[in-house]
Each structure stands twice: as structure tokens, then as C-alpha cells.
Amino acid sequence: MISFYPGQQPDVAEAVKDCARRGLFSGGHYARAVEKLFQGELGARNLLLTPSCTAALIMACRLLRLEPGDEVILPSYNFPAAANAVLLAGGTPVFADIDPRTQNLSVPDAAQRVTKRTRAIVAVHYASVACDMDALNGLCAREKLDLVEDAAQAVAATYRGRSLGAIGRFGCYSFHATKVFSSGEGGALCFAKGDAAAAEVYRDNGTDREAFLRGESPGYSWRGLGESARMGELPAAALYPQLVRREEIIKRRLNVHRAYDRALLHAARRGLLTPMAVPEGCGINGHIYYVRFRSEADRERARAALLSEGIPALTHYVPLHLSPMGKSLGYEPDDLPESKRACETLLRLPIHEQMGEDDAALVADKLLKAVDR
Numbered sequence: 001m002i003s004f005y006p007g008q009q010p011d012v013a014e015a016v017k018d019c020a021r022r023g024l025f026s027g028g029h030y031a032r033a034v035e036k037l038f039q040g041e042l043g044a045r046n047l048l049l050t051p052s053c054t055a056a057l058i059m060a061c062r063l064l065r066l067e068p069g070d071e072v073i074l075p076s077y078n079f080p081a082a083a084n085a086v087l088l089a090g091g092t093p094v095f096a097d098i099d100p101r102t103q104n105l106s107v108p109d110a111a112q113r114v115t116k117r118t119r120a121i122v123a124v125h126y127a128s129v130a131c132d133m134d135a136l137n138g139l140c141a142r143e144k145l146d147l148v149e150d151a152a153q154a155v156a157a158t159y160r161g162r163s164l165g166a167i168g169r170f171g172c173y174s175f176h177a178t179k180v181f182s183s184g185e186g187g188a189l190c191f192a193k194g195d196a197a198a199a200e201v202y203r204d205n206g207t208d209r210e211a212f213l214r215g216e217s218p219g220y221s222w223r224g225l226g227e228s229a230r231m232g233e234l235p236a237a238a239l240y241p242q243l244v245r246r247e248e249i250i251k252r253r254l255n256v257h258r259a260y261d262r263a264l265l266h267a268a269r270r271g272l273l274t275p276m277a278v279p280e281g282c283g284i285n286g287h288i289y290y291v292r293f294r295s296e297a298d299r300e301r302a303r304a305a306l307l308s309e310g311i312p313a314l315t316h317y318v319p320l321h322l323s324p325m326g327k328s329l330g331y332e333p334d335d336l337p338e339s340k341r342a343c344e345t346l347l348r349l350p351i352h353e354q355m356g357e358d359d360a361a362l363v364a365d366k367l368l369k370a371v372d373r
């Protein structure tokens with residue numbers, strides 16, 4: 001039986017038990033250990049753990065201090081989290097189309113949507129493949145926009161050696177159960193050094209309690225707007241052992257990725273399907289393996305064939321501009337054609353560290369039988 005997500009991990013159970021013994025106050029042994037890993041080897045020097053990536057996105061948008069009417073550009077082919085964050089922070093989300101090669105924000109399309117009111121871009125690194133960062137940084141510099149990286153899927157992924165999530169002014173990670181490193185629910189906010197004090201205060205109900213706990217002041221007080229947005233200590237404990245063995249986890253996932261690539265190469269050459277592209281300079285973490293088909297009918301045939309063999313295969317986002325909420329924001333279905341095409345033709349295949357290359361070969365074989373007729 002091939003499952004879509006990995007099963008039980010003994011070291012996670014062990015860490016959670018140990019955490020229960022040590023005590024449940026947040027910011028304890030495990031939260032500090034996770035933060036230290038990010039600040040060191042994982043290359044995100046300024047980082048706070050949060051209850052989810054969505055919470056981190058909301059914090060980022062709040063810390064941008066959007067004014068009513070301020071616009072934030074983001075891809076329509078996306079989970080609703082960033083769009084909700086923009087709206088909750090009082091801004092207006094503006095949907096842009098994607099590059100069909102990577103399903104990431106099309107920088108030329110985003111550039112066309114910049115107006116006098118544009119303040120920021122929230123870019124998603126889909127499947128942990130980096131956006132075109134040179135073009136994106138160039139656009140943000142030219143138009144004086146802040147960059148928020150929705151790096152939910154991109155923990156430990158890189159662009160030319162730099163950690164994704166730690167490149168823009170803000171970066172947001174997810175440790176949701178569907179992600180490579182999971183605390184069930186969980187996230188983190190990365191930020192530029194200049195935002196450190198404000199981020200810390202916002203996360204702790206608008207107080208300087210964190211500085212007080214570090215012994216920097218005799219008490220703490222309410223300074224401004226904030227939330228209670230710390231990660232619990234138990235989720236941090238669940239996360240820690242996975243991050244410690246992250247290289248092994250990623251290596252195993254990439255073995256599955258390469259096995260899919262090999263098995264699908266011939267069909268790709270014949271134009272039957274297009275396996276996911278990983279452009280030069282992108283270091284991925286194996287979060288997703290997807291293929292795109294020539295038509296929705298082909299995709300549905302492949303999906304049905306896999307499901308009938310008990311192999312889970314999933315489509316992905318309904319573009320936000322096609323959703324009921326997107327429609328209510330004034331979008332028409334044909335506004336963003338590449339996002340719509342991705343919705344119709346993309347299929348995700350199972351990939352995780354408990355699968356072997358033989359599993360990938362089996363899945364690919366069933367898929368090819370359905371398509372190549």
C-alpha cells in the first residue's frame with residue numbers, strides 16, 4: 001500500500017514524551033532547539049515560531065502596516081492563506097498569473113499589475129521550487145515593493161545556496177501535517193533584522209514580554225496591537241527530531257523524485273505529459289512531485305487509473321480567482337488563463353521518505369498505462 005503521506009515516526013513520539021516530562025511552557029527546550037537550528041544550519045537568522053504558516057503570513061502583512069486601498073500582488077494558483085492575511089491586515093489582494101513551467105508567480109505578469117497603490121508581493125515557492133528570485137528581487141527593487149515569501153512548502157530549500165524564506169523582508173514556513181517537516185499544525189516567521197523588535201512584540205499580544213523574559217527589563221507592558229501567536233512547546237518537540245534528520249529525509253524524497261523522472265522520461269519526450277521542472281540554481285526538499293498532462297481529460301484518466309489501483313494521486317489548488325470569494329472580489333474565470341490550466345492538468349503523485357524507488361516505478365507504470373493508449 002502506498003500512502004500519500006508518511007506514517008508514524010518513532011523519534012517524534014519519543015520527543016513528545018520527553019517534552020511532556022520537561023513541561024509545556026512555550027519557548028522551552030524544544031522551541032529554542034528548533035529556533036537554533038534555523039538560525040544556524042537552516043540559514044534563517046531572524047525567526048519566530050508560530051502556530052501556523054497562516055499566522056506567520058498574517059503577522060507579516062500586519063507588520064507591513066498596510067493602509068486601506070494598499071494592494072498586494074500574489075499568485076491566484078495558491079492556498080487562500082496569503083490572500084486572507086492581506087485582507088485581515090486591511091489591504092487588497094491582487095491576483096497574478098503563474099509561469100506554467102514552475103507554477104510560480106509569473107514576474108512579467110506581476111509587473112503589469114503594479115499600480116501606485118502596490119505595496120508588496122507575496123510569492124509562493126510552489127513544490128519548494130524557488131520563484132525566479134533575480135527577476136522578483138529586481139521588480140521589488142525597481143518598484144520599491146516589499147517581498148513576502150510564502151515558503152510554506154520550502155523549509156530547507158534553497159536558491160543559489162540561499163535559504164528560501166530568508167531572502168525577502170518576510171518569509172513564512174509551514175509545519176502542517178501535509179508538509180515535509182510536520183508538527184501537526186505549526187509555522188514560523190522569518191524577517192529582516194529591522195523588523196525583529198516589532199515582530200517579537202506583535203507575537204506576544206503587543207507586549208515586550210519576550211525582552212522581559214530575557215532579563216532585559218524589570219517588567220513588561222502593552223505597547224501596541226498584537227496576537228497570541230507562539231508555537232506550543234509540544235509541536236516544537238514533534239518537529240525537532242525531523243529537522244535534525246532533515247538531510248536523510250530530503251535525500252530519500254529526492255530519490256523518489258528522480259525515480260519518477262526516469263520512469264516518465266520517455267513519455268515526456270513523446271509529449272504525453274510534462275514532469276515538474278526544477279530550474280538551475282534551485283535546491284528542492286521533495287515536498288511535491290507533480291506532472292502536467294495535455295488536457296483535463298488525460299489528467300482525469302490517469303487519476304482514475306491510479307485510484308482504482310489504490311494509489312493516491314491528488315489535484316491541487318482551485319485558483320483563488322475562480323473561487324466564490326475570488327468571484328466576489330470581481331474576477332472572471334478567463335482573467336488568469338495559466339492558473340486555470342494548471343488547475344485542470346496538474347496531478348500530484350505520492351512522494352515521501354518512507355517510499356522507495358520501486359514504489360515510484362510502480363506508480364509511474366500504472367500512470368503510463370492509463371495515458372499511453
Ligand SMILES: *Cc1c(COP(=O)(O)O)cnc(C)c1O
Nearest residue numbers: 052053054079081152174176186
Ligand atoms: C500549507 C500552505 C499554507 C498554510 O500553512 P498552514 O501552516 O496550514 O497555515 C500556506 N501557503 C501555502 C503555499 C501552503 O502550501
